[in-house]
Amino acid sequence: MSTVTGKAAQTAKGPQGRATAKSPAAGPGASQGRQVRRKPLGRQNAAGWLFSTPFLVLFLVFMAFPILATLVMSFTDFGLRNVTHPLDAKFIGFENYVNLFGDDKFLRSLLNTGYFVVVGVPLTIGIGLLVAVLLNNGIDRARTFFRVGFYAPVVTTIVAVAVVWRFVLDPSDGLISGLFSEVGLTGPDFLGSEALAMPSMIAMAVWRNVGTVMVLFIAGLQAIPTEVREAARLDGTGVWAEFKGITVPLLRPTMLYATVITTIGYLNVFEEPFVMTQGGPSDSTLTVSLNMYREGFNFFHMGYASAMAYVLFVVIMAITVLQLRLLKDNTK
Amino acid sequence: MSATNAPGTLRTAPKEQRPSTGSASKGSAPQAGKPRSGFRPGRVLVYVLLSVGLLVMSAPFLWMALSSFKTTSDLSASPPVWIPSTWTLDNFRELLDKLDLPLYFMNSVIVAVLVTVCNLVFCSMLGYALAKLKFAGQNKIFGLVLGALMVPGNLMLLPLFVLMSKLGLIDSYAGLVLPFAAGAFGVFLMRQFMQSIPDELLEAARMDGAGEWYIFWRIVMPLVKPALATLSIFTFLGSWNNFVWPLIATNDPDKYTLPVALATFATDPNKAGGSNGVLMAGAFLVVLPVLILFIALQRHFTQGIATAGMK
Numbered sequence: 001m002s003t004v005t006g007k008a009a010q011t012a013k014g015p016q017g018r019a020t021a022k023s024p025a026a027g028p029g030a031s032q033g034r035q036v037r038r039k040p041l042g043r044q045n046a047a048g049w050l051f052s053t054p055f056l057v058l059f060l061v062f063m064a065f066p067i068l069a070t071l072v073m074s075f076t077d078f079g080l081r082n083v084t085h086p087l088d089a090k091f092i093g094f095e096n097y098v099n100l101f102g103d104d105k106f107l108r109s110l111l112n113t114g115y116f117v118v119v120g121v122p123l124t125i126g127i128g129l130l131v132a133v134l135l136n137n138g139i140d141r142a143r144t145f146f147r148v149g150f151y152a153p154v155v156t157t158i159v160a161v162a163v164v165w166r167f168v169l170d171p172s173d174g175l176i177s178g179l180f181s182e183v184g185l186t187g188p189d190f191l192g193s194e195a196l197a198m199p200s201m202i203a204m205a206v207w208r209n210v211g212t213v214m215v216l217f218i219a220g221l222q223a224i225p226t227e228v229r230e231a232a233r234l235d236g237t238g239v240w241a242e243f244k245g246i247t248v249p250l251l252r253p254t255m256l257y258a259t260v261i262t263t264i265g266y267l268n269v270f271e272e273p274f275v276m277t278q279g280g281p282s283d284s285t286l287t288v289s290l291n292m293y294r295e296g297f298n299f300f301h302m303g304y305a306s307a308m309a310y311v312l313f314v315v316i317m318a319i320t321v322l323q324l325r326l327l328k329d330n331t332k
Numbered sequence: 333m334s335a336t337n338a339p340g341t342l343r344t345a346p347k348e349q350r351p352s353t354g355s356a357s358k359g360s361a362p363q364a365g366k367p368r369s370g371f372r373p374g375r376v377l378v379y380v381l382l383s384v385g386l387l388v389m390s391a392p393f394l395w396m397a398l399s400s401f402k403t404t405s406d407l408s409a410s411p412p413v414w415i416p417s418t419w420t421l422d423n424f425r426e427l428l429d430k431l432d433l434p435l436y437f438m439n440s441v442i443v444a445v446l447v448t449v450c451n452l453v454f455c456s457m458l459g460y461a462l463a464k465l466k467f468a469g470q471n472k473i474f475g476l477v478l479g480a481l482m483v484p485g486n487l488m489l490l491p492l493f494v495l496m497s498k499l500g501l502i503d504s505y506a507g508l509v510l511p512f513a514a515g516a517f518g519v520f521l522m523r524q525f526m527q528s529i530p531d532e533l534l535e536a537a538r539m540d541g542a543g544e545w546y547i548f549w550r551i552v553m554p555l556v557k558p559a560l561a562t563l564s565i566f567t568f569l570g571s572w573n574n575f576v577w578p579l580i581a582t583n584d585p586d587k588y589t590l591p592v593a594l595a596t597f598a599t600d601p602n603k604a605g606g607s608n609g610v611l612m613a614g615a616f617l618v619v620l621p622v623l624i625l626f627i628a629l630q631r632h633f634t635q636g637i638a639t640a641g642m643k
Contacts, residue, residue, distance in 0.1 A: 047544035048467025055458040056473070058514040063480060066488030066495065073491060083497050131385060134378050142379075148630050149386045152393070155626045155633065157573045159591035160615040163598045164396045167608045175395045178412030207389065215634045239374075268484050271575050275595050289486055297580055302490050309487050316484060 070306045078303035089303065096307035106308065108283050109291040110315075112198060116287065117266045120202045124262050125255070127206060128213025133247065135214070136221045147218070151211035158208070162275035165204045166191065169276075191277050194284040201272050201285055209265065213258045220254030221247070256327040260320055267316050288312045393619070400424070400613040407609050423613035430610070433617060435586065436593040443508045443578075443589060444571040450513035451567045452560055458514075459522025460548045464534055474523075480516035485576065493580050503584040512571060518563050525559035526552060562632050565625075572622065590618050 074096055076082075076089040100106050131150055135143055153161065168175040171189035180187035190200040224246070232242050248255075270289035273279050279286035279294075288308060296305030399407065403420050406413040427433070461467070462474050492511060493502075501507030529552060537547050553560070578589045588596065594614050626633060 043544065044465045045467040048461045048465040048470060051457040051461035051465065051544070051548070052473055054454045055514045055519060056476075058454065058510065059476065059480065059516075061495075062492065062511045062513075063483070063488060066491040067483060069491030069494075070487055078490075083494050086494055086498070131382070134382055137378070142382075144630075146382050146386060147634060148627060149389055151630070151634065152623060152626060153389060155569055155573075156619045156622055157591050157594075159573075159575050159595045159598075160618040161392070163594065163611050163615045164392050164619075166598070167399065167612060168392050168395055170608065173408050173412065173608065175391065175412075178414075181411045207392070210389075218634075264484065268486055270486075271595075275598060278599065292486065293489075293576070293580075296490050297493070302494075306490050309490065313484060313487050320482070 070309055073303050074306035074310050076303045078306065080300035080302075082302070083300070092303070096304050097311070099304065100307055100311060105283060105286065106288075106291060109286045109288045110311075112283075112285060113267060113269065113287045113289075113312075115198055116202060116205070116269055117263055119199070120205050120266050121259065121262050123202070123206045124209050124213055125259055128210045128258065129217050129251075129255075131210065131214045132217030132221060133243065136218060147215070150214050153208045154211040156208075158271045159275055161208060162204070162272050165200075166276045169200055192281055194281050197277055197281060197285045201269075201276065204272060204276075205266065205269065209262060213262065216254050216258045217251065220251045224250045252327065256324065259327065260323050263319060263323065264316055267312065267319070393623075396612050396615050396619070399609060400616045402609055404607075404609065407607075423607070423609040424617075426607070427610045427613045427617075431593060431597055431614065433590075433593075433614075436588050436590045439505075439587060440572055440590040442505060444568045446505065446509045447512045447571040448564050448567045450509065451515055451518045452563060454514040455518030455563065456522045456553060456556070456560070457548070458519045459526050460552055462519070462523045463526035464529070464531070464552070465544070477516045477519045481520065489576065489580060492577075496581060501581075503582055503587045507581045508578055508587075508589070511577060512574070515567065515570075518567065521563055522556065522559060525556045529555055558632075562635065565629055565632050569622065569625070594618055 073089070075091055075093060077092050077095075078086070078089040082089045131146075135146055169190040171177050171187060171192065174187075176190070177187035188196055190196045228246055228250070229242065232246055237245065268289050269287050270293065273285040273287055273290050274293070277285045279290050289312070292305045292308040292312070295301045295308065398414065398416060400423050401419045401421070402413065402416040403418055403422065406416055406418070458473070458477070462470060462477075488511075496502050496507045499507075501510070533551065534547055537551055542551075573591065574589070575591045575595065578592045579595070582588050582592060585593070585596075597614060598611055
């Protein structure tokens, strides 16, 4: 009922509302009911905007404006000089975009980022789901303990974690080479090898992000009505059939959300290569974000870097929409 | 519901366990998510799998912690020394000699506290307006918030840097705080929580002549303390761990935040001097406060993630 009056009141905004607001001392009368509803409306309109203002100002100045400015910059030759004189940048149409697709380095970074996502996302989602299912089914006492353990990497400072992993993977005295030498072998130079640098980085990303996915899946699992499982158990449904027939379908919304946020996160991957490899060896871990950072802030090709940012943005949007479509249709 | 129609591929394992629930109270038995009491061979496997997983998850942390107390000879020994043969604080001493950690720590704290306070106030205000007020343009603003949730941060870095240079805010706390002072996630979270407050309560206060600010500050805010706690934790941590923007927005080493200082130290061969022990000591000191905070407040973390994921 309250929503109905709310809507009615909303449409009745304007002069009427103001008129009644002017006479708050009209006193109790036959029209009191209407008046009480309308009087706060004029007030609510003003209050609504006042409460929104701080966010909107910050949003417009530090988000909306920069997003549009990136688009404009991507059509210019914006360079170091223009940091102090932005308006002097020359409009060059689609030149940056055209150049991007003839730029081997950029294409390489796109490919590397794609590799990171294509291998990293399924691994993260798969392992996260496995851990969540294990935690939800077999364990009661130690559940919190394990959950904390698996989630801990998520909250830690990524730069520090990348520094640690660099050492873990160190070919001469790292953790993994240590394990190799315990059994009399020599470990590979993970980060120094073109073939192994990216997989190493993916391993680290999976390690770091499994916890988020796990927590999402645990929440999803606990939202599955217990009667459904009980009914299946009474029918004698097996563990695997229960997983396939009940758990996975009912987890689809969670799966969708987890996949989308993990994909977006991985498409933006920056800190790991920045700290661990600086994009090397021979650009094998150069990601789009790292490439953009370098072009923009090391070489000050800011127009060019802006075009890169928008290409990445379009890719992210396209993949997100695609994932939403694909995974949603499957539920039907 | 169609899921229940899944044909039961008959397996006996779960069935056999049913009798073993006998001693358990009837109340807890139907909770499928909770395990039943009694010995299950499957459960041992689950514990083994999880323990192996946990070992892998914690290995880098253990390695970091142990290495930071190792002597140079232990660090380069082959075969490796897992537990330091002599425990030493030399790595920490050398680190503090080369890197003014207290300064960077304070920078990180100041920025994170300011960002958190701003978010609590601004996001709650808009969250309240969206959840509990009726005003023209409300839906459009909510649309903006949802849109802002989806835009990747990389998209605004370049003009933001130019803007901050023009405003003279490079190397200032304001430059580090303002772009993060009001996040869309916070608005979304606060709106979700505030919607569950009964309208009658607020109507009653309005009847009594309470102003919107009073209602917001005195009635609504105390009721959403759990949400404020969740938002504080996430915002503080997000700021504490943030790297890209502080890297761009600071040139003066005195204004570096912890991650920027550590990354600069770790990627500059002249500074780090190639000593892994010193770097591990650095990583240890950066990670430790976060881990302590997390373990103390872990319940809020997992609840927050779950809430945000529910929509």
